[in-house]
Amino acid sequence: MARRHPVRDEHPTSGRGDAGASHRASTDGTGTADGVESGGAPGIGRRRFLGYVLAAPTLTVAAQLGAEALAPREAAAATPALIPSLPGPAELLDLNELLTLAALPTSNLITIRLDADGTAHFALPRAEVGQGVTTSSAMIVAEELDLPLDKVKVTLADARPELLFNQLTGGSNTTYSTYTPIRVAAAVARGRLLQAASLVLGEAVGTLTTKAGAVVSSAGALLGYGELAAEAAALTDTAVHVELKDRADFRVIGTGQRRVDALEAVTGRKKFAMDLQVPDALPTMVCRPPTINGTVRSVANLTEVRALPGITDVVTVSTGVAVRGRTFGQCVDAVRALRVDWGPGTAEGASDATVLEKLRRAELPLVVPPLPLLTKAVDARFTFHFASNAALETNCAVADIRADSAEIWASLKAPIVAQEEIALKLGLPVPAVRVHVTEGGGSFGRKLFHDAAHEAAEISRAMGKPVKLMWHRTDDFRQGRTHPMSTSRVRATYSLGEVLTYEQRHTSVATDFGHGIGEVLTAEAARLPVADLTFSETMFQLTQISPYHLGVTTQLLAETDKGFNTGSMRNIYSPNVRCAQELVIDELAGRTGQDRYAMRRRLLKDARARAVLDKVAEVGEWGRSMPAGTGQGIAVHTEYHSAVAILAEIDCRPGTTGRKIPGAYTGPRVTKVVCAVDVGLAVNPRGLEAQMMGGIADGIAITLTSGLHLKDGHFLEGSWDQYFYTRQWNTPPELEIIVMPPTGDKPGGAGELAVAGAMAAVACAYGRATGTMPTVFPVNHAEPLAFTPLPTVPPVPASPTDGRDRAL
Secondary structure: OOOOOOOEEOOOOOOOOOOOOOOOOOOOOOOOOOOEOOOOOEOOOOOEEEEEEOEOOOOEEEEEOOHHHOOOOOOOOOOOOOOOOOOOHHHHOOHHHHHHHHHHHHHHHOEEEEOOOOOEEEEEOOOOOOOOHHHHHHHHHHHHHOOOHHHEEEEEOOOOHHHOOOOOOOOOOHHHHHHHHHHHHHHHHHHHHHHHHHHHHOOOHHHOEEEOOEEEOOOOOEEEHHHHOOOOOEOOOEEEEEEOOOHHHOOOOOOOOOOOOHHHHHOOOOOEHHHOOOOOOEEEEEEOOOOOOOEEEEEOOHHHHHOOOOEEEEEEEOOEEEEEEOOHHHHHHHHHHOOEEEEOOOOOOOOHHHHHHHHHHHOOOOOOOOOOOOOEEEEEEEEEOOEEOOOOOOOEEEEEEOOOOEEEEEOOOOHHHHHHHHHHHHOOOHHHEEEEEOEOOOOOOHHHOOHHHHHHHHHHHHHOOOEEEEOOHHHHHHHOOEEOOEEEEEEEEEEOOEEEEEEEEEEEEOOOOOOOOOOHHHHHHOOOOOHHHHHHHHHHHHHOOOOEOOOEEEEEEEEEOOOOOEOOOOOOOHHHHHHHHHHHHHHHHHHHOOOHHHHHHHHEOOHHHHHHHHHHHHHOOOOOOOOOOEEEEEEEEEEOOEEEEEEEEEEOOHHHHOOOOOOOOOOOEEEEEEEEEEOEOOOOHHHHHHHHHHHHHHHHHHHHOOOOOEEOOEEOOOOOOOOOOOOHHHOOOEEEEEEOOOOOOOEOOOOOHHHHHHHHHHHHHHHHHHOOOOOEEOOOOOOOOOOOOOOOOOOOOOOOOOHHHHHO
């Protein structure tokens, strides 16, 4: 991707430190001599915490935290808005804070172990699915432990039910919730190493320092951490107080680091579920129904298919007919050969039009009418079509189910739920089911669900053999999870240039929250006939923040139709809700004669949001003269203690929209994006830049090109060459990411942040370029299909034999 400007990192290497003494260990291991932290308050404060040295042969440590570990909410900056809005629920307590509070009671069960070779090992109770959390976690350990980054080894923890809510990966929560516990545990280890070195050297702890994995005495003597690991171990669990480093002393956190798994990834040595060699686990696939969630009535040719080359087993399961063979190619042939009589599914006969009609009927009413002669109103309704939640790595899992035990390998973001529900299904005690979390090739919310793991367990039990289950790409698109179709009905009243009221009624096909918040009780509650809507409304209110003062503001959710396999695809509701609001802001600015950027700036509640908006307007040259048929759009999104602003430019001229690329839909092209992001404290600015780039690509896709077409109870798209995610020809040739200087002592959420901002900015740019506010997304959805749909029977296409031709 070419850039006119280099990616700009405005995050200084050392950070902007608070006033106060730098971190120094004392004889009691607290890091202070008098028990007063740098801010001046006695006792445990913002940087002073309680941790544990655990009984173990080598040094093993953990954190013990309370609610004080949460960063305090900053008050919103004063704003010149004439009619301020009351804070919404998510401005008082958002989903990120809820997940963090739920995780705190078991933070002491997350440990760091230091081995005799001086290597620190940390089993992260979260999933690595490409977002880079193993890298950022290793950086946090390295920082607080004064250890080289390559001496920190981060692995993924198996399912641990004792962690309760502390093993869920979602809501951009991983770094936010684990940042302090990891630091505390690492600081405990550092203090213990200093005490051990003090005994060995016969010197006071206060005369010792740590550097690059060694304790250094005032006379220059060095003792490596590995030499001290056994000496620093404890016979019993011991509570200790520690003080964390001051931000001014950071040497790792805040610096741009490449991913710790980069070499393994580019050399093909990284291990995903399908790379594992589990004894006797053979390739397995499922012949799936032609409509969503159809069922098997009968199979006409089981004996014939069982006799096909390489096929070892064929069994009927709840989701279709499973085949096991020597190779996946043989499995594909067997799936295609099966002749199945299918029963109806859960969305039989459904189409885009029928679902849209259900959504219209389920909309909650708007209650504030415009008052003739006193106020005017912007009224709009937006439609957002189904979007695929298929990741580049198809759904897959390995399972070995025996009479009294089970073992599962899969990329799972809610492994405790998977373990508990699989145990229930198999009739086994939870400890008898071992669930290993593997690294995943993408997720975006998809791996919150353990569909493949559950299915692999069912197949392995039915066959009595280990299986290596992989979904076909077409399975993922037609039977996998989708972002639900939805509408947003918006009314904003205004008078004399001021917004008086803002109402938004978001209506969605039901979102499945069957993963709960990480364990089986909330997972089951989220499925109850009444509680599911309550759960969805709670999630909506905990995630939706209007960054603007828009007078009396209400945003409500209604849901309908549970016949689809849905999920929380990267942001849950935010991209659609924010896109609709930003388009209405543009319309309000146009009707009241205000500049779109200036109006946003005046109405913004938060100073950090205003700063990122100002930055993109400056760097992106907001308001510059542009040719007819092109346009600029600008948008702001705040969530999870972070803020992003995005300026996008788009080309909608016929010469661009009419360009021809074989087998593809082209249409408008985003030509430039400037993104400014503030996450409080960026642990790894390079990783943050990558997160923003991915989110921008997602936002462009769901605005312009990527949506599913529903017809006769199934989706027409069957592969990535039919589902037009952002391709190279739709990627902006000019892209600039600006990481703002630190505005806090703790990182905010980033994983989902850019998607909503990018979607809104691109939609606003499209509206300005065409002169018409877009109301249907993706904007190309009504266009003639750019592909010939694959048949539904057989459910998967034949394995290609023209790969070389396709590569030319």
